[in-house]
Amino acid sequence: MMRQVTLNDTEAIAIGAGILGTGGGGSTYLNRLRLDNELRRSGKSLPIIRADDVPDDALVCAVGGMGAPTVSNEKLQEGREIMRAVRAMEAHLRQPMHAIIIGEIGGGNALGPLVAALQLGLPAVDGDSMGRAFPELQMDTFMIYGVAPSPFALADTHGNIAIFPRIGSAKQAEDFARSLTIEMGGSAALVMPVMSGAELKRTIIRDTLSLAKRIGQAVLDCRARSMEPAATIAKLCHGRILFTGKIIDVERRTVQGFARGKLKISAFTPLGPPNELGRSLEIEFQNENLIAWLGDEVLCAVPDLITIVSLDDGEAIGTESLRYGLRVAVLGMPAPKELKTPAALAVVGPRAFGYDVDFQPLPGDLL
Amino acid sequence: MMRQVTLNDTEAIAIGAGILGTGGGGSTYLNRLRLDNELRRSGKSLPIIRADDVPDDALVCAVGGMGAPTVSNEKLQEGREIMRAVRAMEAHLRQPMHAIIIGEIGGGNALGPLVAALQLGLPAVDGDSMGRAFPELQMDTFMIYGVAPSPFALADTHGNIAIFPRIGSAKQAEDFARSLTIEMGGSAALVMPVMSGAELKRTIIRDTLSLAKRIGQAVLDCRARSMEPAATIAKLCHGRILFTGKIIDVERRTVQGFARGKLKISAFTPLGPPNELGRSLEIEFQNENLIAWLGDEVLCAVPDLITIVSLDDGEAIGTESLRYGLRVAVLGMPAPKELKTPAALAVVGPRAFGYDVDFQPLPGDLL
Numbered sequence: 001m002m003r004q005v006t007l008n009d010t011e012a013i014a015i016g017a018g019i020l021g022t023g024g025g026g027s028t029y030l031n032r033l034r035l036d037n038e039l040r041r042s043g044k045s046l047p048i049i050r051a052d053d054v055p056d057d058a059l060v061c062a063v064g065g066m067g068a069p070t071v072s073n074e075k076l077q078e079g080r081e082i083m084r085a086v087r088a089m090e091a092h093l094r095q096p097m098h099a100i101i102i103g104e105i106g107g108g109n110a111l112g113p114l115v116a117a118l119q120l121g122l123p124a125v126d127g128d129s130m131g132r133a134f135p136e137l138q139m140d141t142f143m144i145y146g147v148a149p150s151p152f153a154l155a156d157t158h159g160n161i162a163i164f165p166r167i168g169s170a171k172q173a174e175d176f177a178r179s180l181t182i183e184m185g186g187s188a189a190l191v192m193p194v195m196s197g198a199e200l201k202r203t204i205i206r207d208t209l210s211l212a213k214r215i216g217q218a219v220l221d222c223r224a225r226s227m228e229p230a231a232t233i234a235k236l237c238h239g240r241i242l243f244t245g246k247i248i249d250v251e252r253r254t255v256q257g258f259a260r261g262k263l264k265i266s267a268f269t270p271l272g273p274p275n276e277l278g279r280s281l282e283i284e285f286q287n288e289n290l291i292a293w294l295g296d297e298v299l300c301a302v303p304d305l306i307t308i309v310s311l312d313d314g315e316a317i318g319t320e321s322l323r324y325g326l327r328v329a330v331l332g333m334p335a336p337k338e339l340k341t342p343a344a345l346a347v348v349g350p351r352a353f354g355y356d357v358d359f360q361p362l363p364g365d366l367l
Numbered sequence: 368m369m370r371q372v373t374l375n376d377t378e379a380i381a382i383g384a385g386i387l388g389t390g391g392g393g394s395t396y397l398n399r400l401r402l403d404n405e406l407r408r409s410g411k412s413l414p415i416i417r418a419d420d421v422p423d424d425a426l427v428c429a430v431g432g433m434g435a436p437t438v439s440n441e442k443l444q445e446g447r448e449i450m451r452a453v454r455a456m457e458a459h460l461r462q463p464m465h466a467i468i469i470g471e472i473g474g475g476n477a478l479g480p481l482v483a484a485l486q487l488g489l490p491a492v493d494g495d496s497m498g499r500a501f502p503e504l505q506m507d508t509f510m511i512y513g514v515a516p517s518p519f520a521l522a523d524t525h526g527n528i529a530i531f532p533r534i535g536s537a538k539q540a541e542d543f544a545r546s547l548t549i550e551m552g553g554s555a556a557l558v559m560p561v562m563s564g565a566e567l568k569r570t571i572i573r574d575t576l577s578l579a580k581r582i583g584q585a586v587l588d589c590r591a592r593s594m595e596p597a598a599t600i601a602k603l604c605h606g607r608i609l610f611t612g613k614i615i616d617v618e619r620r621t622v623q624g625f626a627r628g629k630l631k632i633s634a635f636t637p638l639g640p641p642n643e644l645g646r647s648l649e650i651e652f653q654n655e656n657l658i659a660w661l662g663d664e665v666l667c668a669v670p671d672l673i674t675i676v677s678l679d680d681g682e683a684i685g686t687e688s689l690r691y692g693l694r695v696a697v698l699g700m701p702a703p704k705e706l707k708t709p710a711a712l713a714v715v716g717p718r719a720f721g722y723d724v725d726f727q728p729l730p731g732d733l734l
Contacts, residue, residue, distance in 0.1 A: 088532055092459060158535050162543065165455055166528045176529065179550040183543055 002126055002210045004045040005114055010035050012216030017110030018316030019215050019233055019331070020208070022305050024259075024288035025107020025133035026069045027318060034079055035111050038118040046114055047123040049099060051204045054125065054197035058098035061086060061194045062129060062142060063116055064109040066154070066177060067187030069287060069320040070252070070259040072108070078157045081189030082116035085155035089191050092151065092163050100124045101200065103140065103190070105208040106133025106288070107318065112189075127204040131211075131336035131366050132305050135258055135287040137177055138170035139348045141338050142193050145203040149173040152192035156184035182257045205336045211237075211367050219314040229314030230329035238364040239333030242292060242299050243281045244268060244311060247326045252319070260286050263322050265330065281330060283308070285319045290353050292330060300332035301355065303339040303348040304362050307331045334362040369493055369577045371412040372481055377402050379583030384477030385683030386582050386600055386698070387575070389672045391626075391655035392474020392500035393436045394685060401446060402478050405485040413481055414490040416466060418571045421492065421564035425465035428453060428561045429496060429509060430483055431476040433521070433544060434554030436654060436687040437619070437626040439475070445524045448556030449483035452522035456558050459518065459530050467491045468567065470507065470557070472575040473500025473655070474685065479556075494571040498578075498703035498733050499672050502625055502654040504544060505537035506715050508705050509560050512570040516540040519559035523551035549624045572703045578604075578734050586681040596681030597696035605731035606700030609659060609666050610648040611635060611678060614693045619686070627653050630689050632697065648697060650675070652686045657720050659697060667699035668722065670706040670715040671729050674698045701729040 005013065014028040021028075039046070054060060063082045065072060090096055100117040102110055105128040117124040129140035143149060150167040154177055162180055167173045173192065181188040195203075218236055222229035234240050245265040252261035262284040282293045289306040292299040300306050308317045311327045339348055340361060346352065349359045372380065381395040388395075406413070421427060430449045432439060457463055467484040469477055472495040484491040496507035510516060517534040521544055529547055534540045540559065548555040562570075585603055589596035601607050612632040619628035629651040649660045656673035659666045667673050675684045678694045706715055707728060713719065716726045 092530075092532065094461075158539075159533060160535055160539060160543070161531065161533045163459075163530045163532060164528065165459065165530060166526060168525050168527055172525075172527060176527070176547060176550055179546050180543060183546040 001050065002048045002213060004047055006045040007036060007039050009213055012213045012220060013209070014111060014216065015219045015315065016212030016214065016216035017105060017107055019307050019309060020131065020212055020305065021106030021133045021316060021318065022288045022307050023285055023319040024069060024135065025104055025109040026065055026072050028108050028111060031108035031111035031115065034115045038115050042118050046118050048126050048209065049123045051125050051127050051201050051206055054099055054200055056196060056198040058197040059095050059194065060099050060101050060197060060200050061089060061097055061191050062101040062103040063113045063189070063191050064103035065112050065187060066181045066190040068254050068257055068259045069318055070254045071186030073320055075185055075187060077187065080119060081155045081157060082112055083119040084159065085153045085161060085189045085191045086116060086120055088155065088161045088163060089151065089153045089194060097122060098197065102128040102209065104128055104130045104133045105212055106130065109133060110209065110212055125204070126209045127206045128208045129203065129205060131205045131208050131339065133288050134348060137174040137192060141203045141205055142195065143170040144344050144347050147193045147195045147199050147203055149193060151194055152177070152190065154180055154184070155189045160184070178257050186257060205338050207367060223313055228311055230309055230311065230331060233309065233314060234331050234333065237333040237366055239305070239331055239362060241329050242332040243330040245281065245328065247322060247324055247328060250322045250324060252322070258286050259319050265328060283330070286353065287319060289319065291350060291355055298357050298360065300362060301350045301357060301359060302353060303335035303344065305333040305335060305366065307333065332362055334364045334366055336366045368417065369415045369580060371414055373412040374403060374406050376580060379580045379587055380576070381478060381583065382586045382682065383579030383581065383583035384472060384474055386674050386676065387498065387579055387672065388473030388500045388683060388685065389655045389674050390652055390686035391436060391502065392471055392476040393432055394440050395475050395478060397440070398475035398478035398482065401482045405482050409485055413485050415493050415576065416490045418492050418494050418568050418573055421466055421567055423563060423565035425564040426462050426561065427466050427468050427492070427564060427567050428456060428464055428558050429468040429470040430480045430556070430558050431470035432479050432554060433548045433557040435621050435624055435626045436685050437621045438553030440687055442552055442554060444554065447486060448522045448524060449479055450486040451526065452520040452528060452556045452558045453483060453487055455522065455528045455530060456518065456520045456561060464489060465564065468571070469495040469576065471495055471497045471500045472579055473497065476500060477576070477579055492571070493576045494573045495575045496571060498572045498575050498706065500655050501715060504541040504559060508570045508572055509562065510537040511711050511714050514560045514562045514566050514570055516560060518561055519544070519557065521547055521551070522556045527551070545624050553624060572705050574734060590680055595678060597676055597678065597698060600676065600681060601698050601700065604700040604733055606672070606698055606729060608696050609699040610697040612648065612695065614689060614691055614695060617689045617691060619689070625653050626686050632695060650697070653720065654686060656686065658717060658722055665724050665727065667729060668717045668724060668726060669720060670702035670711065672700040672702060672733065674700065699729055701731045701733055703733045
């Protein structure tokens with residue numbers, strides 16, 4: 001169990017969060033720089049607490065960045081957006097927060113909340129509401145299991161803040177927040193949901209920050225021994241390598257605030273031409289990788305995790321960074337069990353993303 | 368000076384507000400029905416107070432409907448949107464409002480605030496911040512003369528509410544509110560700005576509700592005597608009849624939350640064909656009528672008022688109701704003096720709307 005985050009931990013957490021990000025959650029590079037800076041500036045470590053240590057009647061809030069990673073990589077944040085949004089929410093409610101919750105453990109969104117927690121002088125909780133990254137607000141265990149979507153807050157780089165004290169549904173919150181995020185330039189800081197300790201304990205996926213660090217540490221160990229890390233990562237996450245090969249096509253647009261598109265990976269083996277059935281893998285994404293096709297066969301689909309890592313060093317490749325020629329391994333990892341209930345699959349299963357296929361889970365659970 | 372609004376006043380106020388609406392501000396028909404209903408339901412009249420009666424340290428807020436009149440005429444409101452937005456703002460600030468301020472006296476937006484005031488049990492103030500209607504939030508004397516744009520609130524028909532506790536500029540408030548209004552279906556209730564009594568007295572255009580009632584009463588008098596009311600209206604507003612004729616072309620689109628377009632009016636006189644220079648008038652609009660051209664000559668432009676009324680009965684014709692064949696008079700009326708300072712013209716003059724012409728004011732002031 002993690003008790004703190006120090007400068008010694010940030011590289012491993014960033015690598016692991018990238019891998020859990022399934023292509024999304026934003027760049028870990030920028031947020032790791034911010035986290036290192038904030039740790040150096042404060043001269044302290046960041047305390048990490050367990051969800052079960054939060055009193056039932058304490059107030060906590062999940063936080064993160066909203067928008068397309070294609071945008072947030074190029075349009076830099078000022079650095080205190082999440083902090084300002086939390087402060088505005090505390091002022092609105094006239095009540096202080098007890099701890100900061102990571103909304104999604106995937107990608108840079110694992111690290112941004114830690115930066116904000118340091119700025120706010122609050123501990124962060126080991127866990128999140130996805131065990132990965134997802135593109136839309138309603139797609140997390142807090143919402144799926146009944147935490148109210150309001151109040152929530154958005155903040156932009158220029159100091160503008162919006163608070164939604166009352167919203168009918170999580171999907172409606174997604175629609176309002178998305179259109180405002182686009183108006184804010186395509187990326188914004190989000191505080192959502194605000195909940196009690198009791199609600200947190202009922203709905204959070206525990207220990208995912210520790211998992212990210214373990215994954216990252218394993219990748220670093222492989223690198224130190226000049227081993228390709230893909231198999232090690234897959235084992236640690238109870239998953240498998242779906243495919244290895246070279247990216248031969250990427251189609252990507254930034255539409256309605258999302259990075260959407262698909263890519264094609266050609267197998268390395270010399271058997272047959274690249275496009276022969278079964279020898280090239282197609283992956284479709286909406287910020288995150290959603291579904292992997294081998295011809296007509298679905299190899300893996302949401303909510304199970306599809307992550308593309310660089311074959312040599314195990315570094316996760318975000319959907320915004322996919323490009324022709326990269327040599328990659330595609331990992332398939334089972335989702336946390338909290339994402340595989342009927343209630344969850346209605347929100348994060350293949351059909352929720354418009355794919356007319358049943359969810360065929362990989363065996364096992366992420367953790 | 369008005370002291371109250373009763374069921375006997377609403378027809379005249381609606382007619383007058385329509386005429387001050389310069390084509391926008393939304394339909395007076397629906398909001399007059401709502402006002403009559405609310406007056407009947409409460410069994411009371413609505414107290415009207417003077418701006419100078421509001422204590423300097425009291426809290427007041429301007430309210431109105433935001434969106435395209437093409438939308439709000441067809442997508443009916445639930446009826447308590449403004450009330451909910453005001454209540455949410457009071458809860459956010461932990462402070463009650465002293466009175467309700469009409470944001471724009473033009474069109475249905477003159478009446479909606481009166482409905483809300485009745486629902487809230489608050490008086491309304493005789494005056495507004497435009498003396499007419501304008502399409503965008505930053506275009507009012509509160510903003511022009513330095514009242515802060517935040518906090519402001521938006522509410523939709525479904526009970527969703529957004530509060531913006533901190534916004535950098537009035538134009539930024541317009542951009543955020545507009546994109547959220549579109550997401551809310553194209554019309555929403557707005558509370559903006561929130562201000563002190565001292566700020567109100569420094570920035571409001573006084574007595575415009577009384578003016579609306581006077582105009583409407585004069586139109587009703589003309590109708591009772593079977594007189595065409597256009598000349599009477601023009602005189603009462605210190606303006607003139609710019610043109611009379613028949614609408615022969617209307618081009619209208621609902622884009623980015625606005626009703627935009629232009630229309631052409633052909634003169635009645637038998638001299639020459641309709642399109643001969645000088646014999647047909649063109650008006651361009653963005654929710655409101657912005658500029659009237661006679662060939663290359665600008666007859667009237669914002670902030671002066673251009674209102675199209677039905678020739679027979681003096682009823683104002685909103686930009687959403689323009690259609691081929693209507694027989695109309697086009698009235699040009701001078702803007703209130705508060706809209707003609709250099710600071711105001713920078714925001715509401717012809718160039719602020721993209722027209723490369725200088726503002727050539729009509730002689731006199733609206734009131």
